[in-house]
Amino acid sequence: MRLVHKYGGSSVATPEKIMAIARRLAQLKKEGKDLVVVCSAMGKTTNGLIALARQVNPSPSKREMDALLSTGEIQTVSLMAMALQALGADAISMTGFQSGFITNAVHSKAFIKEINTQRVEQYLDEGKIVVVAGFQGITEDGHITTLGRGGSDTTAVAIAAKLDCPCEIYTDVDAVYRVDPRIYPNAKPLSRISYEEMMEMAALGAGVLETRSVELAKKYGVELYLGRTLEEGKKGTTVMSQQVFFEEMPVTGISIKEHCAIVTFRHMDYNAGTAASIFRLISRNNINLDMINQTILDGKVAFSFSCSDEQAAELEEALGREPEEKALVLDIRRDLTQLSLVGVGMATHTGVATRVFDTLARCGIPYYQITTSEISISFTIDKENKEQAVTALAQEFDL
Numbered sequence: 001m002r003l004v005h006k007y008g009g010s011s012v013a014t015p016e017k018i019m020a021i022a023r024r025l026a027q028l029k030k031e032g033k034d035l036v037v038v039c040s041a042m043g044k045t046t047n048g049l050i051a052l053a054r055q056v057n058p059s060p061s062k063r064e065m066d067a068l069l070s071t072g073e074i075q076t077v078s079l080m081a082m083a084l085q086a087l088g089a090d091a092i093s094m095t096g097f098q099s100g101f102i103t104n105a106v107h108s109k110a111f112i113k114e115i116n117t118q119r120v121e122q123y124l125d126e127g128k129i130v131v132v133a134g135f136q137g138i139t140e141d142g143h144i145t146t147l148g149r150g151g152s153d154t155t156a157v158a159i160a161a162k163l164d165c166p167c168e169i170y171t172d173v174d175a176v177y178r179v180d181p182r183i184y185p186n187a188k189p190l191s192r193i194s195y196e197e198m199m200e201m202a203a204l205g206a207g208v209l210e211t212r213s214v215e216l217a218k219k220y221g222v223e224l225y226l227g228r229t230l231e232e233g234k235k236g237t238t239v240m241s242q243q244v245f246f247e248e249m250p251v252t253g254i255s256i257k258e259h260c261a262i263v264t265f266r267h268m269d270y271n272a273g274t275a276a277s278i279f280r281l282i283s284r285n286n287i288n289l290d291m292i293n294q295t296i297l298d299g300k301v302a303f304s305f306s307c308s309d310e311q312a313a314e315l316e317e318a319l320g321r322e323p324e325e326k327a328l329v330l331d332i333r334r335d336l337t338q339l340s341l342v343g344v345g346m347a348t349h350t351g352v353a354t355r356v357f358d359t360l361a362r363c364g365i366p367y368y369q370i371t372t373s374e375i376s377i378s379f380t381i382d383k384e385n386k387e388q389a390v391t392a393l394a395q396e397f398d399l
């Protein structure tokens with residue numbers, strides 16, 4: 001039976017940890033599993049490489065960054081294959097390129113166009129444990145790309161989709177919790193969650209799974225499980241289709257996104273062209289907008305949006321080159337925290353927003369931009385109010 005396992009950075013942070021995982025994988029192989037093992041870079045290697053790059057160039061090109069960052073995962077997979085070989089298991093490591101991940105050319109957040117798994121399948125058929133470097137691919141022109149932070153999850157799910165087999169993601173928490181346990185230690189674990197809610201939670205900041213990995217799992221119906229490394233089958237979370245279970249609570253969980261920014265434009269004449277030129281500027285710079293807000297008063301338009309601090313900085317740089325648009329920017333507020341309450345139950349339960357904003361008011365916590373979707377309510381707050389707001393809301397909704 002084919003199976004994809006994925007091990008995150010903290011799980012492979014030391015040679016001892018790699019050895020312990022290798023022992024378990026060798027055992028599973030003996031039990032008859034045909035394993036593809038996706039690994040992340042060891043510990044905080046990726047952050048270390050980013051810092052290293054900045055020592056030689058304060059704004060390195062994205063192409064070279066991708067080339068550098070991809071090496072983190074390559075270290076892990078070769079070490080994992082060596083560890084397996086030391087245990088007498090037949091194993092082979094593969095880079096993104098070797099394992100057939102073809103992506104578009106958007107360096108630092110490339111999309112997978114196709115995966116040519118012939119070599120992976122050939123090695124599986126030969127009885128090898130195939131250890132694939134996460135987070136990376138190659139363009140049709142042969143440039144190395146990376147899939148965005150946390151992208152090894154996407155590698156794992158994508159390959160499971162292509163091989164039509166389950167995907168088990170192993171990490172440093174034993175389940176997906178209703179709230180990040182690092183911020184709210186009393187949070188309750190979820191034994192299962194729908195693809196839709198997990199996608200929304202991930203997109204809104206629950207970094208436990210990368211959003212695109214959940215999107216792919218939903219699209220291709222991949223059986224997705226998340227649990228703690230070396231605790232297989234215990235009390236992890238299964239991500240599955242929504243219709244399989246009944247939701248009894250309006251709110252499933254809270255996502256927390258840090259380092260958010262709000263960018264406000266003002267005094268634009270009310271014509272479609274001005275806004276369109278700003279959106280073009282935004283998309284030229286590959287900026288993902290979260291909450292967009294437009295108001296029209298006396299024939300003038302003001303609008304604001306939220307994005308990550310990092311993207312706000314990139315936008316500011318781009319605006320420096322485009323004085324006309326720059327003149328329209330009123331304000332860029334940095335370092336905010338965005339909280340989002342997520343739950344399919346919200347579509348049918350009323351009064352969630354009232355409870356949210358009553359709770360914040362009771363705590364005297366100011367909130368800024370608000371946005372909603374069918375299954376979420378998001379707003380930004382000052383970062384120093386994060387713990388208090390999360391705790392009060394988690395208690396209010398019994399998370």
Ligand code: ADP
Nearest residue numbers: 008009010171173176177179180182206207208
């Ligand atoms: P890995 O390196 O294994 O990919 P990550 O750091 O990307 O691990 O993801 C695991 C972390 O996600 C946990 O340590 C936890 O703090 C954080 N996290 C955020 N939101 C949640 C949540 N809702 N449930 C569980 N963990 C969460």
Ligand code: ASP
Nearest residue numbers: 040046135149150151152
């Ligand atoms: N090493 C990459 C990162 O730190 C990818 C991953 O861990 O999934 O973002």
Ligand code: MG
Nearest residue numbers: 008150207208
């Ligand atoms: Mg991760």
